[in-house]
Amino acid sequence: MKLCFLVEEQYRxxxxxxxxxxxLREWGHHVDVLRPGSSLIRVSDAVRAGSHDAWVLKTVSGGPGLTLLEAAAAVGLTTVNDARSVRGVRDKALAAAVGRSGGLPVPMTYAAARPEFLAEIPDAEFPLVVKPADGSSGRGVRLVVSPGALAGMKEELAAEGMLIAQPYVPNxxxxxxxxxxxxxxxxxQRSSPLHPGQTVFERRVPLSAEVAAVVAAAGAVHGLDLYGxxxxxxxxxxxxxxxxxFPSFRQVPDARARVARAILDLARGGGSVMGSPALRVPATAGEAG
Structure with a gap:
């Protein structure tokens, strides 16, 4: 198969x-790699019908790669994940609205184009978790304990663009x-970035049926196949x-081959396989990674 990966410098x-x-290359497949954030791309040549069996995106949330993925989808090329679904979760305000309307357990979410608008949030909602609407990899996530603390952060939040705020969930x-x-x-299981000072760790843990059902529902609601x-x-x-x-897939055993195989299956199937009853928890879910 012939595949195209869109990869930002951050993930080079x-x-x-x-x-x-x-x-994929070891298995004999042809893989082109485009770096939309650090090179000139001849879009008219790169994005054309029949150029590749599938396009795969691994970029930062605000990067230009998503535009190219959407262009590929617009000319009829298969994308992994569906380009509309990727757009839907890259915008955290949109993702929260879609998630809640789809019955997912998502906190009440406020969106503000300017940080001073967050002052209108009722005091009873504090503490808040505030983050950029286009954030990724934990960038810019802040725990705001009170309205006074929020007022003192206005200048640093002003550089983040569209913001979302959610009441802190005790954990x-x-x-x-x-x-x-x-x-x-x-x-x-991972140490939370909202609790500084604790030992940083990440380890595989068993997955309860309750959490598995929530995660499976999230994939269906957002239309994603490979996701976190x-x-x-x-x-x-x-x-x-x-x-x-398209997360890091850390703690997924043999992630290299599993993710590659999943991409090939999606490419052969023309894209999304969501809606099938295949979502399951592996029997080895409790083993250490």
């Missing part, structure tokens, strides 16, 4: 997607990152705090 040496690209100081690959779910979901275990159960269209 990252295990995902570098290892997956290597695996144990760890969260879950759950990955979906070819319908199988893998969970990792950040989950907090709050006092009222699992809460989704983020959805990623």
């Amino acid at each position: 040496y990252d295990g995902m997607p570098v290892e997956v690209i290597s695996q 144990s100081g760890v969260d879950l990152k759950v990955y979906s690959v070819a319908g199988e779910l893998y969970a990792a 979901v950040d989950v907090l275990l709050g006092p009222d159960g699992p809460v989704i705090v983020d959805v990623n269209d």
